[in-house]
Amino acid sequence: MDARDVMTTRVVSVTPDTPTREIARLLLDNGISAVPVVDASGAPIGMVSEGDLIGRNGADRDARRDWWLTMLAEGESLSSEFLSQLRDRQRSARDVMTAPIVSIGKDADIAEIARLLAAHRIKRVPVVRDGHMVGIVSRADLLRALADAKLSAAQPRSQTNGGGFFAWVDRQYQAHRQSGATSHGPTSAPAVAGETRLPAEALRALVRDHQRGEAQHREAERRAAAERRQQAVKELIDHHIGDETWRAMLHNARQAAERGQTELMLLRFPSQLCSDSGRAINAMEPNWPATLRGEAAEVYLRWEHELRPNGFRLAARILDYPGGMPGDVGLFLVWGE
Numbered sequence: 001m002d003a004r005d006v007m008t009t010r011v012v013s014v015t016p017d018t019p020t021r022e023i024a025r026l027l028l029d030n031g032i033s034a035v036p037v038v039d040a041s042g043a044p045i046g047m048v049s050e051g052d053l054i055g056r057n058g059a060d061r062d063a064r065r066d067w068w069l070t071m072l073a074e075g076e077s078l079s080s081e082f083l084s085q086l087r088d089r090q091r092s093a094r095d096v097m098t099a100p101i102v103s104i105g106k107d108a109d110i111a112e113i114a115r116l117l118a119a120h121r122i123k124r125v126p127v128v129r130d131g132h133m134v135g136i137v138s139r140a141d142l143l144r145a146l147a148d149a150k151l152s153a154a155q156p157r158s159q160t161n162g163g164g165f166f167a168w169v170d171r172q173y174q175a176h177r178q179s180g181a182t183s184h185g186p187t188s189a190p191a192v193a194g195e196t197r198l199p200a201e202a203l204r205a206l207v208r209d210h211q212r213g214e215a216q217h218r219e220a221e222r223r224a225a226a227e228r229r230q231q232a233v234k235e236l237i238d239h240h241i242g243d244e245t246w247r248a249m250l251h252n253a254r255q256a257a258e259r260g261q262t263e264l265m266l267l268r269f270p271s272q273l274c275s276d277s278g279r280a281i282n283a284m285e286p287n288w289p290a291t292l293r294g295e296a297a298e299v300y301l302r303w304e305h306e307l308r309p310n311g312f313r314l315a316a317r318i319l320d321y322p323g324g325m326p327g328d329v330g331l332f333l334v335w336g337e
Contacts, residue, residue, distance in 0.1 A: 001109070001110045001145060002106065002107050002108060002109060002110070003104055003105065003106050003107070003108045003110070003113060003127050003135070003137050004106040004107070004127075004135075005110075005145065006110060006137055006141045006142060006144070006145040007106075007127045007134075007135030007136060007137045007141065008135055008136050008137070008138070008141060009134065009135045011036065011126075011133065011135060011136045012026055012030050012032065012035050013035055013036045013037070013038045013044075013133065014026065014035050014036075014037055014038075014048065014093050015037065015038065015039075015040075015093065016037055016039070016045070016046075016092065016093050016094035016097075017092050017093070017094070018037075018092060018093045019090065019091070019092055020048075020053055020091045020092065020093070020095070020096055023035060023048050023053065023093060024053055027050060027053075033049055033050050033123070034047055034048060034049035034050070034052075034123070034124060035047070035048055036101075036126050036133060036136065037093045037094070037097045037099075038133055039275055041131065041132065042131075042132040042133055043128065043131045043132060043133065043275055043293070044101060044103055044126040044128065044133045044293075045097075045099060045100075045101070045275045045290065045291070045293075046093065046094070046097030046098060046099035046100075046101060046290060047097060047098045047099075047101050047124070048093050048096055048097045048098070049098070049123075052096045052097060052098055053096060097290075099289070099290035100289055100290055100291070100292040100293065100296075100297035100300055100301070101122075101125075101126065101293075101297060102116055102120055102122065102125050102240075102297055102298055102301065103125060103126045103127070103128045103133075103293060103294060103297075104116070104125050104126070104127055104128070104137070104240075105127070105128065105129065106127055106129055106134065106135075108127075108240075110142055110145060112240060113125065113137055113142065114142055115240075115242075116240055117139060117142075119243075120298070120301055120305075121305075123138060123139050124136055124137065124138040124139070125137055239294070239295050240295065240298060241295060241298040241299060241302060246302055249264075249266050249299075249333075252264055253266075253333055253335070257335065262334065262335060262336025262337075263315070263332045263333060263334040263335070263336060264332065264333050265330045265331065265332050266299055266331050266332065266333050267295060267296060267299050267330070267331045268319065268328050268329070268330050268331075269294075269295065269296050269328065269329055269331075270327070270328055270329070271318065271325075271326040271327060271328065271329050273292070273293050273294055273295075273296055273329070274291040274292060274293065274296075274329065275290075275291045275292075275293060276291045277325075277326065278291075278318060278326035278329055279291075279326070281316045281317070281318060281326070281329055282318050282326045288316055289316075296329070296331060299314075299331055300314060300331070303333065307333070311335070312333055312334065312335055313333075313334040313335075314331060314332070314333060314334070315331075315332045315334050316329055316330070316331055316332070317329070317330050317332065
């Protein structure tokens with residue numbers, strides 16, 4: 001059984017600029033406990049829950065408790081202190097959302113979804129396709145699926161999504177050259193037997209033809225590279241960090257330390273996996289973790305929960321700049337001074 005079989009497709013979502021007051025009203029009106037935050041393209045970039053609105057620690061809860069209760073006041077009079085506090089707390093989704101978040105593809109098996117919810121201590125996970133949110137799977141959705149006796153007889157999942165990267169063809173230029181030769185014989189042969197004069201324009205035409213073929217070849221390579229990167233992004237969103245993979249990463253870190261190294265690259269991924277295509281990482285903005293998606297987000301969350309308390313740091317760097325734009329990103333586990 002896959003995510004597509006159990007996910008909720010009618011999802012209430014908000015934008016990063018949605019005021020927290022409006023988010024609270026949405027939660028109350030729809031009887032839900034959290035909403036995903038999506039960017040302009042429809043990609044999930046965070047999650048706002050009741051806990052985010054009320055606060056995670058004692059100080060936050062005390063400061064926001066009265067604000068939350070005013071959503072239930074239904075027009076009743078409030079004290080001036082209350083109103084002052086409300087005016088001071090004009091926050092939006094981007095101020096309180098939890099980010100980055102874990103996401104899954106429509107083909108994710110429910111057993112894997114359950115493992116993710118348990119591993120990251122979360123209650124719901126967005127379902128994405130081609131970078132856009134198409135649904136959400138919560139613990140309640142999984143429980144309903146398991147409780148439905150009819151679903152136990154569902155057909156086995158299709159194995160249509162295959163493995164590995166798409167095959168790509170880079171012989172367009174050669175094909176162009178072959179077709180340009182035509183059936184009239186080699187292009188180097190004189191057009192008229194015994195001709196000894198070769199116009200300069202004929203050579204310029206050959207240069208233009210060569211340049212056109214080179215441009216077509218470069219465009220074919222660019223498109224093929226874009227397809228490979230897009231497929232890599234899809235696989236990194238659909239693939240998840242299991243306990244065995246995480247242990248292997250930590251083992252590699254230990255071996256790197258034994259060799260005298262002070263850091264290890266845990267993951268290399270295309271910048272397109274970030275919600276802003278790597279802009280925040282390239283500019284070294286402090287909120288860069290919120291832009292991570294897929295496997296990169298899971299590595300960050302694993303570090304935050306398990307390694308950060310023990311003194312490890314996590315760094316993100318742009319590794320290359322194809323065409324002058326951010327290319328691949330590296331996530332580095334750092335233990336050196």
